[in-house]
Amino acid sequence: MPRPVDVEALVAGVRDGQRAAVARAITVVESSRPEHRVAARELLTALAEVERPPATRVGISGVPGVGKSTFIESLGTRLTSAGHRVGVLAVDPSSVRTGGSVLGDKTRMSALSVDPRAFIRPSPSAGTLGGVARATTQAMLVLEAAGHDVVLVETVGVGQSEVTVARMVDTFLFLTLARTGDQLQGIKKGILEIVDVVAVNKADAHEGQSHAADARVAARELAGALRLVRGHAEWAPPVVTCSGLTGEGVDDVWDRVGQHRDHLGPDGLARKRAEQQLEFTWALVRDELDQRLRSSAGVAAVRDDVRRAVLSGELPAPLAADRLLAAYDGDST
Numbered sequence: 001m002p003r004p005v006d007v008e009a010l011v012a013g014v015r016d017g018q019r020a021a022v023a024r025a026i027t028v029v030e031s032s033r034p035e036h037r038v039a040a041r042e043l044l045t046a047l048a049e050v051e052r053p054p055a056t057r058v059g060i061s062g063v064p065g066v067g068k069s070t071f072i073e074s075l076g077t078r079l080t081s082a083g084h085r086v087g088v089l090a091v092d093p094s095s096v097r098t099g100g101s102v103l104g105d106k107t108r109m110s111a112l113s114v115d116p117r118a119f120i121r122p123s124p125s126a127g128t129l130g131g132v133a134r135a136t137t138q139a140m141l142v143l144e145a146a147g148h149d150v151v152l153v154e155t156v157g158v159g160q161s162e163v164t165v166a167r168m169v170d171t172f173l174f175l176t177l178a179r180t181g182d183q184l185q186g187i188k189k190g191i192l193e194i195v196d197v198v199a200v201n202k203a204d205a206h207e208g209q210s211h212a213a214d215a216r217v218a219a220r221e222l223a224g225a226l227r228l229v230r231g232h233a234e235w236a237p238p239v240v241t242c243s244g245l246t247g248e249g250v251d252d253v254w255d256r257v258g259q260h261r262d263h264l265g266p267d268g269l270a271r272k273r274a275e276q277q278l279e280f281t282w283a284l285v286r287d288e289l290d291q292r293l294r295s296s297a298g299v300a301a302v303r304d305d306v307r308r309a310v311l312s313g314e315l316p317a318p319l320a321a322d323r324l325l326a327a328y329d330g331d332s333t
């Protein structure tokens, strides 16, 4: 039997920043159990009333191996030493498929995971990217109500995960590595359109040689490429170099995040967040519709027939789509 949720006690615990309450509250808001959904709504409504200045929400992305965990460990411990309270969340679309949670792995952030001023939560595996995004957005609200003034959301560049994260944060930071030749190789064009700050990581001595100069060349090339892609946009994303391992340049990266925030200003930030809420609303609706389509009895009844007819060339795709949609509509009316 699941424990019943004492929403009032949970709200009080979260408000006091008690770790156990924060962890439990996140479990409740992430849960898809019907009894939790009711508690989650009550909880989120009550937490929304906790007055806190808006936290700094930063998305951090980069390919596997770019050094995200090491960077977050370095940045996070600097921030907590400076008096901040830091929450780390993760959006890992691969956990949707495997049911496992990879990102936000505490063992890879050994100092931050035992830091009393930090709270790390791995990616939920909530069924779909939309489900993960919903869970993470709500976890972010819990962390903020608990007094975390910085929330870092880590993601890898799989599928739509970067765009999803960019839509839930104030500033999107992309970590990359210096490459010889084409700096853009391996960077999805879409990334350049959504980044606010870029950092060329591992700008240190490794494999027996210094990579700081390569990183600076890479940063210059990337800055040029960004100017081409973004044109004369209001904000020209800065490209800096850093090393999560030695900590060099990490403060500079954070300064750039701060500059981006200053550039938005309080009104810009409020507008951005309001627009994100609207986009998120529709993303949730699309996600839910997709789920309903998959579980529709009407669609299930005609699916095999339609499949056979399309494969044999009997039924053109637009007509096939109409048939599936009619079956779905029949289901929902």
Ligand SMILES: Nc1nc2c(ncn2[C@@H]2O[C@H](COP(=O)(O)OP(=O)(O)OP(=O)(O)O)[C@@H](O)[C@H]2O)c(=O)[nH]1
Pocket (backbone or CB within 6 Å): 062, 063, 064, 065, 066, 067, 068, 069, 070, 071, 108, 156, 201, 202, 203, 204, 205, 206, 242, 243, 244, 245, 246
């Ligand atoms: N030289 C150097 N190596 C680094 C740096 N940051 C991370 N590494 C190394 O790069 C490897 C990957 O680091 P992680 O921090 O686990 O990277 P990640 O991007 O979180 O990795 P994934 O789990 O694969 O997504 C590890 O072997 C780190 O020791 C850095 O700034 N400089």
